[in-house]
Amino acid sequence: MSGTTTQSGGEHQLPREHYLNATYGIRSWLLTTDHKRIALLYLASVTFFFFVGGIFATLIRIHLLTPNGLLVTPETYNKLFTMHGVAMVFFFLIPSIPAILGNFLIPIMIGAKDLAFPKINLLSWYIYIVGGCFVLYSFGTGGLDTGWTFYTPLSSIYSNSAVTPAVIGIFINGFSSILTGLNFLVTVHTMRAPGMTWFRLPLFVWAHYATSLIMILGTPVIAITLLLAGLERMFHFGFFNPAYGGDPILFQHLFWFYSHPAVYIMILPAMGVISEIIPTFVRKPIFGYSFIAASSIGIAVIGFIVWAHHMFVTGEATYAAIAFSFLSYLVAIPSAVKVFNWTSTLYKGSVSYDTPMLYALGFIGLFTIGGLTGLFLACLGLDIHLHDTYFVIAHFHYIMVGGAVMGYVGGLHFWWPKITGRLYPEFLARAAAVILFIGFNLTFFPQFVLGGLGMPRRYHNYPPEFQVLNVMSTAGASILALGYLLPMLYLTWSMRYGKIAGPNPWPATGLEWKTASPPITENFHETPEVDWEPYDFVHRPDLGLSGSKPKLPGKLSPAHGDD
Amino acid sequence: MHRTGELYGQYKTLDQQKETATLGMWIFLVTEILFFGGLFLTYAINRHEFPTAFGVGGNMLSLPLGFANTIVLIASSFTMAMSVWSAQTSNKKLVPIFLILTLVLGTVFLGVKVVEYKQKFDHHLIPGHGFDITYCSKNPAACQLEGKDLADEIKEIKEGVEAEGGVVALNAHAQLYFSLYFGMTGLHALHMIVGAGLLLWLILESRKGRFDANYNTPVENIGLYWHFVDIVWIFLFPLLYLINRHLA
Numbered sequence: 001m002s003g004t005t006t007q008s009g010g011e012h013q014l015p016r017e018h019y020l021n022a023t024y025g026i027r028s029w030l031l032t033t034d035h036k037r038i039a040l041l042y043l044a045s046v047t048f049f050f051f052v053g054g055i056f057a058t059l060i061r062i063h064l065l066t067p068n069g070l071l072v073t074p075e076t077y078n079k080l081f082t083m084h085g086v087a088m089v090f091f092f093l094i095p096s097i098p099a100i101l102g103n104f105l106i107p108i109m110i111g112a113k114d115l116a117f118p119k120i121n122l123l124s125w126y127i128y129i130v131g132g133c134f135v136l137y138s139f140g141t142g143g144l145d146t147g148w149t150f151y152t153p154l155s156s157i158y159s160n161s162a163v164t165p166a167v168i169g170i171f172i173n174g175f176s177s178i179l180t181g182l183n184f185l186v187t188v189h190t191m192r193a194p195g196m197t198w199f200r201l202p203l204f205v206w207a208h209y210a211t212s213l214i215m216i217l218g219t220p221v222i223a224i225t226l227l228l229a230g231l232e233r234m235f236h237f238g239f240f241n242p243a244y245g246g247d248p249i250l251f252q253h254l255f256w257f258y259s260h261p262a263v264y265i266m267i268l269p270a271m272g273v274i275s276e277i278i279p280t281f282v283r284k285p286i287f288g289y290s291f292i293a294a295s296s297i298g299i300a301v302i303g304f305i306v307w308a309h310h311m312f313v314t315g316e317a318t319y320a321a322i323a324f325s326f327l328s329y330l331v332a333i334p335s336a337v338k339v340f341n342w343t344s345t346l347y348k349g350s351v352s353y354d355t356p357m358l359y360a361l362g363f364i365g366l367f368t369i370g371g372l373t374g375l376f377l378a379c380l381g382l383d384i385h386l387h388d389t390y391f392v393i394a395h396f397h398y399i400m401v402g403g404a405v406m407g408y409v410g411g412l413h414f415w416w417p418k419i420t421g422r423l424y425p426e427f428l429a430r431a432a433a434v435i436l437f438i439g440f441n442l443t444f445f446p447q448f449v450l451g452g453l454g455m456p457r458r459y460h461n462y463p464p465e466f467q468v469l470n471v472m473s474t475a476g477a478s479i480l481a482l483g484y485l486l487p488m489l490y491l492t493w494s495m496r497y498g499k500i501a502g503p504n505p506w507p508a509t510g511l512e513w514k515t516a517s518p519p520i521t522e523n524f525h526e527t528p529e530v531d532w533e534p535y536d537f538v539h540r541p542d543l544g545l546s547g548s549k550p551k552l553p554g555k556l557s558p559a560h561g562d563d
Numbered sequence: 564m565h566r567t568g569e570l571y572g573q574y575k576t577l578d579q580q581k582e583t584a585t586l587g588m589w590i591f592l593v594t595e596i597l598f599f600g601g602l603f604l605t606y607a608i609n610r611h612e613f614p615t616a617f618g619v620g621g622n623m624l625s626l627p628l629g630f631a632n633t634i635v636l637i638a639s640s641f642t643m644a645m646s647v648w649s650a651q652t653s654n655k656k657l658v659p660i661f662l663i664l665t666l667v668l669g670t671v672f673l674g675v676k677v678v679e680y681k682q683k684f685d686h687h688l689i690p691g692h693g694f695d696i697t698y699c700s701k702n703p704a705a706c707q708l709e710g711k712d713l714a715d716e717i718k719e720i721k722e723g724v725e726a727e728g729g730v731v732a733l734n735a736h737a738q739l740y741f742s743l744y745f746g747m748t749g750l751h752a753l754h755m756i757v758g759a760g761l762l763l764w765l766i767l768e769s770r771k772g773r774f775d776a777n778y779n780t781p782v783e784n785i786g787l788y789w790h791f792v793d794i795v796w797i798f799l800f801p802l803l804y805l806i807n808r809h810l811a
Contacts, residue, residue, distance in 0.1 A: 114573035116583045182590045190583045191573070220594045224601035228746065236691045237742035238735070239605055245613055245736040254601055527575070 012502030014421050015516040022521045033118035034521055039104035040419075041125050046096055047488070049132065052139075053087035054484070056080050061443075061477040067464045077460035078145040079161060085148025087139075090170050091132055093400055094262060096408045097269035098215075099128070099180055101415060102208045106184060108418075108512040108519060109202050111193025111528045116186040120179050127176040134169025138162040147458065149259070152240035152251040156232040167230040174223040177265075181215025184208050193511070195530035202510050202534060203292050207272025210296035214261045214268075214303065222258035225251065249314055256307035264303040266400055267367070268296055270407025271338055274360045277414050278342050280508040281357035282349030283545070285535040288341040295334035302331040312383045321380055328378035335371050339364060354506070355429040359410025362437045366402025370395060373448065388458070391451025394444045402440055409436070409487060416491060417505050421518045422498030428490050436483030442476025507543040509535050514542075581780050588784040592791050595754075599795055602750065606743050606802060613736040615726040618807030619696065619719050620740030623688060625679060629804040632675045633796065639668035640793045647786045650769075650779035658769040658782065665789065666762040669755055676752055680745075688741050696720065696737040697730065747799055754792045761785045 019036045029037060060080050063071040072080065103121065107114050115121050138144050142162040146155040155163050188201070188209050201209075229251060231237040238244025240251040279286045286292065308316060308324040342364055351357070373395040377383050386392060410433075417423050446469040451457075455466050462470065504513040509532075515524050532540060574580040610617045646661035683689060686706055687698035699706035700717045720733070727733040765785055768774070774782050 112573065116573070117587060118571075118573060120587075178594050182587060182594070185590055186583055186587045189586055190579060216590055216594045217597055220598035221601045224598050228601070228605065231742075231746060237746065238690060238739045239742055239746070243735060244739045244742070245609070245616075245732075246739055246742075247608065247612075250605060250608060254604070522572075 012500040014500055015518070015520070017520060018421065018516060018518040019521045020421075020518055031122075033114070033122055035103050035107050035115050035118065035121055036419075036519065036521075036523075038121050038125055039100050042095060042099040042103060042128070045125075045129060045132065046092055046100060049087050049091035050096075050484075052136075053084050053092055054481070056084035056087065057477070058481065060084060061474040063460065064462070064470050065474050067462055067467055069460045072460075074460040075145065076143075078147075078458070079143035081458060082144045082147050083139050086135060086144060086166060086170070088400075089148055089262070090173055091128075091135065093266045093404055094177060095128060095180075096266075096404070097273065097411060098184070098208060098211055098265070099124075099176075101273065101408075101411050102184065102204075102211075102269060103180070104419060105415060105512055106187060106205055106208060107191065108515065108523050109205055109510055110188065110191060110196050111511050111524065111530065112187065112191035113522045113524075115183045116191055117183050121183055124176040124179040124183070127179070128173055131169045131171075131173030131176065134165045134172060136169075138164075138166035138169065141165070149255060150226065150229060150251075151255075152229055152232065152248045153242070156229045156240055164230060164233055167226045167233070171223050171226045171230070174219045174226075177215050178219045178223075181212035181219070184212040185216065188212075193528050193530060196511070197530075199290060199293070200530055200532075200534050201293075202272075203275035203286065203289065203296075204269075204272035204510075206293040207268045207275065207296045210300040211265050211268045211272075213297075213300050214265050217304070218258040218261040218265075221254060222262075225254040225258070228254075249311070249316075252311050252314065253308065256310045257304075260307040260310065261300070261303045263396070263399065264299055266404040267407075268299060270363065270404045270411075271296065273407040273411035273414070274342060274363050275338075276508070276510065277356045277360040277410060278345050279535040279537075280414075280506050281352050281354055281360070282345055283352075283537050284345055284349040285533075285537070286341065287344035287347075288337070289534060291337050292341050295337040298334035298337075299331060302327065302334065306331055306378075309378050309383075312380060313387050325378050325380050329375060332371060332375060335367075339368055339371075353430070355424070355426060355433055356410045356414035358430060358433040358437075359406050359413065362433065363403060363406040363410065366398050366406060366437075366440065370398030370402055373398065385454075386451060388456055389451035390447040390455045390457055393457050394447035394451060397444045397447070401444070406436075406440075409433075409484075412487070412491070414506075415512075416494070417501030418512055418517045418519070420495050420498070421501055421516075422494050423501045423505060424487075424494040424498055425490050428486065432483055432486035432490075435479060435486065439476050439479030439481070439483045443473050443480050444476070446470070446472045446476070504543065507545065509537060509540060509543065577778070584780045584784060585787075588787050592787065595791060599747075599750070602743070602747050603798070603802075606747065609739055609743065610802075610806075613727070613739065615723050616733055616736030617740045619723040619733065620737045620744070621803060621805075621807045622716075622719060623683075623686065623696070623699070624744070624804050625682065626804055626808065628675055628679050629800055632672050633800050635668050635672050635675070636793050636796050639665050639672070640790055642668065643786050643789045646769075647779070647782050650774040650782045651776055653775040655769075655772045655775060658774055659766050662762055662766045662769055662782075666759060666766065669759050669762065669789075673752060673755055673759070676748065683741070683745075690738050690742045690745065694734065694738045694741070696723075696734050744803055747803065751792065751795050751799060754795070758785070758789050758792055761788065 019034055029041065032038060032041075059071060060077070063069050063077060063080070069077065103115070142160075144163060144166045145161040146159050146163060150163070150167065155167070188205060192201075228237070228239045232239055232241060232246075238246045240246045240248050242248060275286060275292055306324060306328045308320060309328045312321055312325075342360075373391070377386055377392060377395060413424060413429060450466055450469050450473075453466065455462055501517050503515065503517050505517075507513065511528060511530065512519075514528060537543065537545060570577055570580060574583065642661045642664040646658050646665065649655075649657035649661055687693055687695040697720055700720045723733045723737075724730045727736060762785065765781060768781065
């Protein structure tokens, strides 16, 4: 393996040639078809939208410091939470892990030179940018006040804010998601290296396979739904307008047919990240590989038939509600399979608390809380009380922030040495992970209590007795903000000044760690052949772990004993 | 001299490249089914809700034009299939000929659609403030009603008003029908226009003799797309035009 550095001893060196220095200039980035560079384009733009959404969140939390609201008018408050939701859901959470880490890693993990359709990959980034511009235009010219859910007839008839450009932007952005999913599916099917069988795929790839299924099956439905709502707003078509006999509830059904599975677009990739991190820092094969792989597909499939649990209070048929309640409970099973398998992997492992592992452990705890409180909401009777309260807000932030974002930041740390070739400052990173965990819980745990006490969501004011908990939440949010700012700063710093990482700093078992950090544009000098089982530390002398057999530099030894 | 399929860097073999492209197209078509699926669902629910108004609306469409268009589109699917066959059997001269025929038939379809839309405009059947389902029954001189006579039309409207409980309700629900009509056929027409653009590119490429038995992936895949758009129409035609014809 020319161009890579050796595993053992001494200082590592950056490879002489890699994807970052292969070509220079702005054109080489904007016209690149290298999946790794496109991932970095996404990293920059997704981070931008995270900031936009974050600013709105900050303003919301500051406003809620006092019972009558501190900062803005009720109308502006409506716009703040709407724009926070739109920016975070459609332009940060959905593309975050798949478009950045998935884009960067899937081809390398399966031993391919690139995704199946590199030009389409670049196209999806441009589509994302165009969609993003429409949405930013909407934010800048009157804002958006419908809630991120765009319920009709508010969005299609009554709202006086800039709904049309936002709807167009999200419609356009959907095609970015569809094309990414399509690219991943085809890549996993046709581009695997010799020996990379389906059950040797890293669980990260399995998770993205399931995610891609949701992307290609769900996203077209939200596209058509928003298109219909947009036509109704622009041309007075009557699809969802009761005045013409149209049904606003139909919009909700169609919206949630995508937007519930969309939650799994956010969480499944994060689960994939966790499945990579945990065996690495436990030095043990993951427990129940095939169950975790199958549970990803299970979540994707069941995720499509639970949507109406968002609509228990719309007066839907009782028997429909019972069915959807039952199916929602059912989706807890594959989710729990993952949690139990991760914890079983920890058992008798040699656990090291490196930064990615801190995020992974945080994920398990927070996702479990988020998942279990989801069962409260899937319960028909209890949902009547909790619906549209802060309990719901807390629940989905535990999934989306405590789950998806923890997974995203953890994954970013885990693969940062691969992406940049350099290590981040470990102490600072561990401190940031702890700060993030504390800040997150302080922000959102009080909201469970607030919701239980009956504080409704989307209100710009609240009764004075709720102030203590709201102040706690705002205080937590400021700690959380610090927890996000720190990684942004030291990760940026490390791109230039971090310690050289070497090809496999952890060491981890995936194919991506067998090439240089950062990799060359073609990922591998020669197409790798896979002859080992996933997450196997024992039969991998090339990892240089003590206790395994003598290392054979540059060549993989066959897996012994488990053929 | 001609350029056949070049092997892109990310693939190992031409076979792999072809398999990948075809799988990609099939997955894309799956997303298209879901895309149209949302519309079909909206249609089905509302049709179930307002059968009379939807019947009245459906009978306002021009059956001869819709039927002619169906024939045109099926014929275009045939010529498309023939161009794929020509490419697969290395009849390089035939490929552009069949592609041009396909494009012509596709354009005829779109032209007929324009005539139909114009007619709906004249008949005050465009959703919005000017929408009036009773316009033709009140102004027979302004409307030419193909395939049925005015007495039927007036009778239908009358029955519709009775069944829906008033002319306002009938008008509203018929407008919902026409919202769906324009939404569904408009989206279909948009796909036809995209298909026409793709065909134009294929024609230019095929005239260079690029497609033969060894390399014909673009012809095959655009063919798949074209057939898909046809099939959508095969569903649209009965749903929009035919369901209530027995009343007429």
